[in-house]
Amino acid sequence: MTAEVHVALRGVGKSFSRAESSDVVHALGPIDLELRKGEFFAVVGPSGCGKSTMLxxxxxLTSATSGSVEFEGASIAGRIPDGVGVVFQEDACFPWMTIRDNIDFGLKRAKLDAVERRDRVDRAIAMMGLSGFAESYPAQLSGGMRQRVCIARTLVMKPRLILLDEPFGALDQQTRLLMGDELLKLWRLSGATVFLITHALDEAAMLADRIGVMSARPGRLLDVIETGWPKERDSRIVEDPRFGEITARLWRSLREESMKSMGAAGASS
Amino acid sequence: MTRAGLWRIALVTGFAGAIEVLCLTGTIDKITMQAPHRMLVDLAKMIASGSMNAAIAKTLTNAVLAFLPAIAVGILTAVALFPFKRVRNVLDPLFATYYAIPVFAFYPLLIVMLGLGDAPQILLGFMLAVVAVIINTLNGLDRVPRVLIKTARVNRMGPLATAFGVMLPSAAPYVLTGVKLAVAYSLIGIIGAEFIMSRGGMGYEISFAYNNFDNAIMYPLILLILVVSIGVNTLLGLWEKRLMLRKSGR
Amino acid sequence: MKAQTRNAAINTVLLLVLVTAAWQLLYWSFGDAALRSPAQTLAYTVKLFSGEMIWPHLRETMAAFAVALLLAAVIGLSIGFTLGYNRFAADVFEPMLVALYSIPKITLYPILLLMFGLGMPAKVAFGAIHGIIPIALFTMNAVRNVRVVLIKTGLVLNLGRGEMVRSILFPAALPEIFTGLRVGFSLTLIGTLLGEMFASQRGLGYLLMNAIGLHNIDLLMALTTILIVFAATASIVLLHYDRKIHARL
Structure with missing residues (x-):
């Protein structure tokens, strides 16, 4: 199956220069990767490998030191393209706005008419199970619900590419599984390409069509695993014996890399 | 020296230089301001001749006498108040209002109570300084991580040992912020009182010199006060920075 | 919310009772030579307000304070936002602002007098320089401490610089900015009054200084009470809103 290429990273690398000293830290790459239109792609890797930088x-949000990133055939050079939505790991709700205003934030800027906006926001609120909280403030909600608000805020913009940076990192395991189900449903409904960064191997194994495994810093793609799940799937596939095989394969590729980055972290602190 | 530090020095030098030029060309007249180099020369002469030594000694001694008790009393009061949420809620508006009130209005009352010597001035400086220490120490105690207090309890430390062994050290950077403000406020109290009614001290000499258009005494004295307060604050600031670094673990 | 308001009211009354009691005790211990009792002061204050003498001074002080506060807010916020945005400028100027914050500004009054002369501009300047620095420092830190993820959210939506300030940076920084304005309010007030005490021939500060010089204890106590009541009322209201804004976070 050869689908249309939606995002292409060609020889992408990133280095930082430290503020205090003149040493250059090679953080990422070079990476070559193509995301197919409409696929669910997950990236796992040891902490500090540059996953978030890739996103x-x-x-x-940042530009590459070498190589190029293309979205829908056009190059992204530190310019934020239209049609891309991002959900961050941290709580990105605006604490001074109600839930409704938070979700409406991007739409308001897009100058859609009021009826359309209201309709989209209402549907997102219902879909994300936030009914009854539209006029609440983020501080009155739990962490999981706040993250749903951020997802809803991204979805109402109808992005063609959704980037998620460990969106469930701060949530407990049960909530994560359920949020995973919702994410799969949203992905099927929206038809968008999803790029998910996670440190949880089971999350990647359950959600993605393909999983990229990254090395310790400077992060490179070690392996890309096809899960072969059907499009219609949910968290119950954790019972499938293939789920265990995929997770085990991920851990085999990652174990050594994780130990490397743990050693590095131990030495630097 | 960092790049920002160099810029800072350049800016300050440039500013002083600009004033110097404006004074020398007469754009700023002599009655308004002395040229900066004159201030320095006058200051050196004043210190060499010792003409102002008594005034300088009096003001700085009194400031120290106000400052040190303010720190001790301020910290102890904060530690004592900290557990009593209710009392603090009642006192909060008082703290919030305190620095908007002209505390100098109480100077005559203090003179009647303590006589027209140094005591009412010292007390005024103390009164101004102590509240800054209390407010900032309480602020710091509020931010002590819960887990540290729990650790102290697990180690079966008593309330006093917890306060002085765990909570105050953890709150130290905030206490230091209060101490820095206390330096300024004790000086404000002493010098302000000397402006209003006094038989000596730098404040008295400044206002005497002002009334007699004696810029050769006024500007050097003002400069000296600024140098002393900025100097003490910079030293405390360096200490504060070290504490903060230790706290953030970098 | 209701219970909170009631608690605040109870606390305020409690504080009022405590201060009045302490005052009365002080009066009993030191007598008429040093101070007046709360009742005497209240009576004199009423008399003062029913007379003509105080009104022009009150108006003068209020006008000076209003202008000084406006200046302090505008200049302080501008400096704060500029430095909050520009890391390098902040590195250069922050230590200077902190140093200026820490100097006993009261010693500068002769210089301001020589620059502005005796009158309105001198005391407005004195009030404003007391207020500018805390407002600038609080604003700078507030802008700098806006969580990066909120800014990134704005970037993803392609917000322009102006819109970023208006719809993300400002509201996110508002609670801390408000605290800065609250502190600035207090310090501008004291600055204006000190300016009037030392560099003016009108206004409540001038009256206060005069009362100190002439040992007019009635006037002294009444003026102090008026100023404290004004400052306390404003502080309590501002503190209330400060807490309300912070509670949302």
Whole structure:
């Protein structure tokens, strides 16, 4: 099956220069990767391997030191492209706005008419199980619900590419599984390409069509695993013996890399 | 020296230089301001001749006498108040209002109570300084991580040992912020009182010199006060920075 | 919310009772030579307000304070936002602001007098320089401490610089900015009054200084009470809103 290429990273690398000293830290790459239109792609890797940097490169929040990133055939050079939505790991709700205003934030800027906006926001609120909280403030909600608000805020913009940076990292395991189900449903409904960064192997194994495994810093793609799940799936596939095989394969590729980055972290602190 | 530090020095030098030029060209007249180099020369002469030594000694001694008790009393009061949420809620508006009130209005009352010597001035400086220490120490105690207090309890430390062995050290950077403000406020109290009614001290000499258009005494004295307060604060600031670094673990 | 308001009211009354009791005790211990009792002061204050003498001074002080506060807010916020945005400028100027914050500004009054002369501009300047620095420092830290993820959210939506300030940075920084304005309010007030005490021939500060010089204890106590009541009322209201804004976070 050869689908249309939606995002392409070609020889992408990123280095930082430290503020205090003149040493250059090679954080990422080079990476070559193509995301197919409409696929669910997950990235796992040891902490500090540059996963989040990769996401920021695709989002246009930072620019590559070498290589190029293309979205829908056009190059992204630190410019934020239209049609891309990002959900961050941290709580990105605006604490001074109600839930409704938070979700409406991007739409208001897009100058859609009021009826359309209201309709989209109402549907997102219902879909994300936030009914009854529209006029609440984020501080009155649980962490899981706040993250749903952020997802809803991204979805109402109808992005063609959704980037998620460990969106469930702060949630407990049960909530994560359920949020995973919702994410799969949203992905099927929206038809968008999803790029998910996670440190949880089971999350990647359950959600993604393909999983990229990254090395310790400077992060490179070690392996790309096809899960072969059907499009219609949910968290119950954890019972499937293939789920265990995929998770085990991920851990085999990652174990050594994780130990490397743990050693590095131990030495630096 | 960092790049920002160099810029800072350049800016300050440039500013002083600009004033110097404006004074020398007469754009700023002599009655308004002395040229900066004159201030320095006058200051050196004043210190060499010792003409103001008594005034300088009096003001700085009184400031120290106000400052040190303010720190001790301020910290102890904060530690004592900290557990009593209710009392603090009642006192909060008082703290919030305190620095908007001209505390100098109480100077005559203090003179009647303590006589027209140094005591009412010292008390005024103390009164101004102590509240800054209390407010900032309480602020710091509020931010002590819960887990540290729990650790102290697990180690079966008593309330006093917890306060002085765990909570105050953890709150130290905030206490230091209060101490820095206390330096300024004790000086404000002493010098302000000397402006209003006094038989000596730097404040008295400044206002005497002002009334006699004696810029050769007024500007050097003002400069000296600024140098002393900025100097003490910079030293405390360095200490504060070290504490903060230790706290953030970098 | 209701219970909170009631508690605040009870606390305020309690504080009022405590201060009045302490005052009365002080009066009993030191007598008429040093101070007046709360009742005497209240009576004199009423008399003062029913007379003509105080009104022009009150108006003068209020006008000076209003202008000084406006200046302090505008200049302080501008400096704060500029430094909050510009890391390098902040590195250069922050230590200077902190140093200026820490100097006993009261010693500068002769310089301001020589620059502005005796009158309105001198005391407005004195009030404003007391207020500018805390407002600038609080605003700078508030802008700097806006969580990066909120800014990134704005970037993803392609917000322009102006819109970023208006719809993300400002509201996110508002609680801390408000605290800065609250502190700035207090310090501008004291600055204006000190300016009037030392560099003016009108206004409540001038009256206060005069009362100190002439040992007019009635006037002294009444003026102090008026100023404290004004400052306390404003502080309590501002503190209330400060807490309300912070509670949302």
């Amino acid at each position: 920021e490169l695709i989002a246009g």
